[in-house]
Amino acid sequence: MSCHEFEGLIALHIEGDLDGTERQRVESHLRGCLDCQSLAEELRESQAAFKSMRQDVADQSALSSVRARVLENVADMGSGSLFERWFWGGFRQRATLAGVAVVLIGAAALWFLPEREIARRSPADTVAVAQSPILEPEPAVDVVEVVEVAEAAPTPIPKPAVRPPRRDRPQPAVVPSEPQPQVTIKLLTDDPNVIIYWLGDEKGD
Amino acid sequence: MELSAIQLWMSPPREDVEATSKLIIRAITGDRAAFEEIVMLHERRVLTLALRLLGTAEDAQDAAQEVFLRAFKYLRRFDTSKPLEPWLVRMTVNVCRESGRKRSRSRLMFVQRENAQYADPGNNPYVQLRAEEQKRVIHDALACLAEKERTALVLRDLEGLTTAEVAEVLGSAEATVRSQISVARLKMRKAIARSKGGRDVLS
Numbered sequence: 001m002s003c004h005e006f007e008g009l010i011a012l013h014i015e016g017d018l019d020g021t022e023r024q025r026v027e028s029h030l031r032g033c034l035d036c037q038s039l040a041e042e043l044r045e046s047q048a049a050f051k052s053m054r055q056d057v058a059d060q061s062a063l064s065s066v067r068a069r070v071l072e073n074v075a076d077m078g079s080g081s082l083f084e085r086w087f088w089g090g091f092r093q094r095a096t097l098a099g100v101a102v103v104l105i106g107a108a109a110l111w112f113l114p115e116r117e118i119a120r121r122s123p124a125d126t127v128a129v130a131q132s133p134i135l136e137p138e139p140a141v142d143v144v145e146v147v148e149v150a151e152a153a154p155t156p157i158p159k160p161a162v163r164p165p166r167r168d169r170p171q172p173a174v175v176p177s178e179p180q181p182q183v184t185i186k187l188l189t190d191d192p193n194v195i196i197y198w199l200g201d202e203k204g205d
Numbered sequence: 206m207e208l209s210a211i212q213l214w215m216s217p218p219r220e221d222v223e224a225t226s227k228l229i230i231r232a233i234t235g236d237r238a239a240f241e242e243i244v245m246l247h248e249r250r251v252l253t254l255a256l257r258l259l260g261t262a263e264d265a266q267d268a269a270q271e272v273f274l275r276a277f278k279y280l281r282r283f284d285t286s287k288p289l290e291p292w293l294v295r296m297t298v299n300v301c302r303e304s305g306r307k308r309s310r311s312r313l314m315f316v317q318r319e320n321a322q323y324a325d326p327g328n329n330p331y332v333q334l335r336a337e338e339q340k341r342v343i344h345d346a347l348a349c350l351a352e353k354e355r356t357a358l359v360l361r362d363l364e365g366l367t368t369a370e371v372a373e374v375l376g377s378a379e380a381t382v383r384s385q386i387s388v389a390r391l392k393m394r395k396a397i398a399r400s401k402g403g404r405d406v407l408s
Contacts, residue, residue, distance in 0.1 A: 011390040012383065015361075017368060039394075046394040047362065050343055054363055058252035058265070066252055066266050067244050070273040074240065077277070 001029070003036055010036060014043045226285035233281050240280075244273050247290060251297050257359045258301040260344060268300045275300070294364070295374050298356060305352055346396035353377075354389035361386050 006029050012018050013026045030036050187196035225246075231239035251272050255265035275296055283292060347355055353375070360371045361382075368386065372379040 007391060008384070008387040011387040011394075015390075017383065017386070042398065043390060043394050046346075046397045047390065049339060049397060050346075050358075050393055051362055052339065053257065053343060056253070056256070056340070058249055058256055062262060062266060063248050063252060066269045066273075067241070067248055069266075069270050070244055070277075071237070071241060073270070073274055074237065074277050 001025075003029075003033060006033075006036055007039065010040050011043055014040055014047060222286070222288050225289050229280055229283060229285050229289070232277075240277060243276070243289070247293050248273070250290065251293055254294065254297050254359070254364060255301055257363055258298070258356060259304060260348075264304060268297065268304055271300045272297050291370075291374070294360075294366075298360070298374055302352070302356070342397055342400045343393075345400055346393045349396045350389050350392055354385045354392070357382050357385040358389040358393070362390075 006026065009018060009022060009026045010030070013023060018026060030040060183200050185198040185200065187198065189196065225243070228239045228243050232243060248269065252265060252269040255268040255272070256262065259265050259268060272293060276293060283289070347358075350358065356375065357371055360366045360374060361368065366374065368382055369379055371386075372382040375382060377385075
């Protein structure tokens with residue numbers, strides 16, 4: 001190590017701030033280096049001068065002045081005791097926290113309420129809204145019915161509650177809300193004693 | 206008289222934790238006299254430390270006042286099984302740092318001590334003049350230090366804290382504080398030697 005690198009260690013050594021190996025290294029270097037011995041001596045002198053400031057303590061008039069100001073301020077800090085201020089201060093903090101919690105819960109309820117509202121409606125209506133364009137290719141009558149159902153929704157829906165249907169998955173059939181008119185087909189055979197009746201709806205099912 | 210005051214400062218008696226604890230409990234429950242007693246027990250150390258860190262009587266008194274008002278405010282949070290003085294010392298250092306920041310530049314944290322109100326060193330005019338000159342030199346040297354270096358040096362060499370205690374007060378690593386103290390001592394030596402000029406004010 002060079003003398004320059006020893007400087008910092010010497011500044012600690014002169015006040016006994018080194019121990020063990022470091023102290024031995026510094027002492028060994030000081031024994032053989034006149035420049036560093038001189039530096040150590042100057043450091044001791046400047047430290048002695050600096051430490052003479054320990055004699056400077058605040059005088060009594062300054063202490064009295066500070067004490068008077070402190071006690072005056074303490075008296076102005078409220079008529080209640082420290083205990084009372086702690087209690088009410090703590091109460092105020094707890095009340096603030098409770099208020100924040102209520103606001104957060106309210107916001108969460110408003111956010112989730114529309115979804116729950118939709119979920120409560122009849123699944124047939126919901127499915128019809130989402131699936132009608134895909135599942136009903138043929139009868140115009142059904143489409144009309146579906147449109148009517150969609151228009152009958154009482155409130156606007158802020159965001160889709162049902163995922164869009166996947167095209168590669170068979171979708172459930174739409175259940176008609178009204179009974180279809182019955183059609184009776186009478187089939188006559190060659191045998192006048194045999195008549196076949198076929199009961200079905202308009203689509204022939 | 207001064208000598209005894211110096212000796213008292215240099216080797217402060219161990220704080221009676223039990224007695225302080227009782228005082229704190231009384232103060233928390235609203236006993237103003239108990240709080241006044243706490244102030245009287247610690248005001249000298251707090252104000253002197255503030256003077257050493259800030260350099261002017263006015264700033265130091267403002268800082269000491271702020272320290273005791275904070276102590277009053279947060280006394281209920283204090284762990285009464287521990288001595289009060291290290292807590293107050295830490296608070297004093299923090300208040301003085303904030304005061305230094307308000308002066309916008311770190312170098313201005315420590316200003317020339319024209320009005321510092323220290324106890325009178327004696328009545329001999331020659332001794333007084335010499336003492337004043339030496340203090341001026343040291344204050345000039347302290348003003349050359351960075352704020353952290355100055356605080357570490359004051360706590361270690363004037364307040365007599367160990368390096369570990371200084372590190373705890375400053376919230377720094379011990380190695381960092383050791384380095385700050387070492388650099389500060391070297392800077393002080395250089396500044397004092399420069400300000401000496403041709404005269405040997407320190408001899």
